[in-house]
Amino acid sequence: MTEGPDISRTAxxxxxxxxxxxxxxxxxxxxxxxxxLAAEAGIGLPTASAHLARLEGGGLIAPxxxxxxxxxxxxxxxxxxxxxxxxxxxxxxxxxxxxxxxDPALRQARVxxxxxxxxxxxxxxxxxxxxxxxxxxxxxLRLTEEGVGFVTGFGIDLAALQAARPPLCRECLDxxxxxxxxxxxxxxxxxxxxxxxxxxxxxxxxxxIAFTPEGARRFALAFPAARADDLSRIAGG
Amino acid sequence: MTEGPDISRTAxxxxxxxxxxxxxxxxxxxxxxxxxLAAEAGIGLPTASAHLARLEGGGLIAPxxxxxxxxxxxxxxxxxxxxxxxxxxxxxxxxxxxxxxxDPALRQARVxxxxxxxxxxxxxxxxxxxxxxxxxxxxxLRLTEEGVGFVTGFGIDLAALQAARPPLCRECLDxxxxxxxxxxxxxxxxxxxxxxxxxxxxxxxxxxIAFTPEGARRFALAFPAARADDLSRIAGG
DNA sequence: GCCATGCTTCGCCCATGATCGAACCATGAC
DNA sequence: GTCATGGTTCGATCATGGGCGAAGCATGGC
Numbered sequence: 001m002t003e004g005p006d007i008s009r010t011a012x013x014x015x016x017x018x019x020x021x022x023x024x025x026x027x028x029x030x031x032x033x034x035x036x037l038a039a040e041a042g043i044g045l046p047t048a049s050a051h052l053a054r055l056e057g058g059g060l061i062a063p064x065x066x067x068x069x070x071x072x073x074x075x076x077x078x079x080x081x082x083x084x085x086x087x088x089x090x091x092x093x094x095x096x097x098x099x100x101x102x103d104p105a106l107r108q109a110r111v112x113x114x115x116x117x118x119x120x121x122x123x124x125x126x127x128x129x130x131x132x133x134x135x136x137x138x139x140x141l142r143l144t145e146e147g148v149g150f151v152t153g154f155g156i157d158l159a160a161l162q163a164a165r166p167p168l169c170r171e172c173l174d175x176x177x178x179x180x181x182x183x184x185x186x187x188x189x190x191x192x193x194x195x196x197x198x199x200x201x202x203x204x205x206x207x208x209i210a211f212t213p214e215g216a217r218r219f220a221l222a223f224p225a226a227r228a229d230d231l232s233r234i235a236g237g
Numbered sequence: 238m239t240e241g242p243d244i245s246r247t248a249x250x251x252x253x254x255x256x257x258x259x260x261x262x263x264x265x266x267x268x269x270x271x272x273x274l275a276a277e278a279g280i281g282l283p284t285a286s287a288h289l290a291r292l293e294g295g296g297l298i299a300p301x302x303x304x305x306x307x308x309x310x311x312x313x314x315x316x317x318x319x320x321x322x323x324x325x326x327x328x329x330x331x332x333x334x335x336x337x338x339x340d341p342a343l344r345q346a347r348v349x350x351x352x353x354x355x356x357x358x359x360x361x362x363x364x365x366x367x368x369x370x371x372x373x374x375x376x377x378l379r380l381t382e383e384g385v386g387f388v389t390g391f392g393i394d395l396a397a398l399q400a401a402r403p404p405l406c407r408e409c410l411d412x413x414x415x416x417x418x419x420x421x422x423x424x425x426x427x428x429x430x431x432x433x434x435x436x437x438x439x440x441x442x443x444x445x446i447a448f449t450p451e452g453a454r455r456f457a458l459a460f461p462a463a464r465a466d467d468l469s470r471i472a473g474g
Numbered sequence: 475g476c477c478a479t480g481c482t483t484c485g486c487c488c489a490t491g492a493t494c495g496a497a498c499c500a501t502g503a504c
Numbered sequence: 505g506t507c508a509t510g511g512t513t514c515g516a517t518c519a520t521g522g523g524c525g526a527a528g529c530a531t532g533g534c
Binding site: 004005006007008009010011012013014015016017019020021023024027059078079081082083085086087089090091092106175207 | 241242243244245246247248249250251252253254256257258260261264296315316318319320322323324325326327328329343412444
């Protein structure tokens with residue numbers, strides 16, 4: 001009767017406010033303990049424990065024990081992409097939400113699991129593509145020869161990255177900008193490099209990435225925007 | 238506390254087996270009546286009516302009255318993309334499902350809302366990109382000058398397509414092949430052209446698109462696979 | 475050994491919502 | 505008008521599962 005994989009199981013897991021809140025918190029990228037996640041969702045410890053067990057069973061999160069603590073993190077980049085896709089859809093239909101002061105900051109630059117998202121993330125992605133450092137094809141993204149040079153020049157150790165299994169480049173649809181940004185190990189490496197250069201730092205307890213004035217200036221120089229006539233043709237077709 | 242849009246509402250809507258079944262049925266692309274959807278989900282009329290009202294309220298489906306009948310269809314291409322993303326994730330973690338004889342056919346070629354998906358869809362997309370007819374940048378896809386020629390030569394009336402609002406090209410992640418295929422109005426036009434050429438036809442009551450032997454031959458000629466060395470570098474980085 | 479801390483399990487309560495049958499409306503056929 | 509058909513609304517039933525407090529296990533510090 002129903003064709004294809006069972007969607008409803010996964011959707012139902014995300015469909016509970018408490019669990020969704022925990023997942024949203026984990027989108028900050030750092031692993032959190034059961035207690036922290038319980039506080040984040042505004043529920044008690046026993047309840048949180050049950051929720052987390054179900055999320056783990058569904059393959060959405062992965063545990064890591066450390067002494068008396070049990071840390072949870074998103075299971076994979078794919079989960080983060082799925083959550084962003086959901087946010088992207090919900091952002092359009094939602095009734096504006098409370099337009100708190102944090103929302104603009106979130107739109108501008110935030111961490112998406114482990115890489116840079118928001119307008120700055122999109123700008124970086126576009127700039128890399130426009131200058132021929134990154135090539136989109138199929139689902140994959142390819143780093144070109146020139147791209148290798150740029151990345152290395154940016155202070156990223158490519159050799160170390162090549163070793164691991166998960167995809168080097170991955171594009172990730174952004175819920176705020178409704179455009180792609182760069183994920184995968186390379187996306188992570190870029191964010192780390194940006195933090196290492198002290199251009200920006202993550203705000204504790206939030207997904208916001210705060211750029212310093214000087215950092216913003218350097219970022220704009222490093223990732224110049226693509227030419228306007230290019231962008232205009234891309235959007236609508 | 239929670240940052241970003243409210244995911245859980247949308248996810249909860251999809252998270253019910255009956256509703257998920259209805260949505261999956263609507264992925265075939267044709268609008269279905271309340272009774273048909275009820276039968277599809279294996280529930281009674283009153284229950285189905287209530288479910289559909291909620292789905293409509295959530296912006297996932299859109300109604301269209303026609304005489305005594307009320308037809309429902311997916312609200313937009315975005316909803317289809319979201320559902321495919323969910324299927325994509327669930328396909329990985331699901332316990333193999335029942336490996337019925339229809340699954341391989343589904344993997345090979347199926348309709349995704351209104352365009353071609355599955356291996357054949359991916360092949361078409363890759364071929365178009367590899368030959369420079371389609372250019373990926375940002376979230377958007379652009380049809381190049383050469384692409385315009387190819388599309389027109391394929392028997393698609395581009396002028397008519399340009400008029401409407403929704404994006405001409407859109408890429409859509411495939412749950413079976415885990416790669417992109419072509420959606421949007423152009424994707425729809427390609428599928429219609431393929432059907433018009435009698436290369437394939439949709440199987441009634443299923444998402445499967447059955448190619449004739451001759452049609453498969455012509456398809457392979459029209460959309461030759463990209464060169465192998467290109468593809469190998471794309472996948473893993 | 476002891477205690478404190480972090481998490482899990484258990485038992486219970488309660489709200490949500492999925493479901494159906496029956497009655498009700500609205501449209502089209504006659 | 506009357507009837508049949510497709511959908512909706514209503515009322516009631518019932519299962520799922522979210523929630524918490526209390527007790528039970530671990531682990532680490534002493």
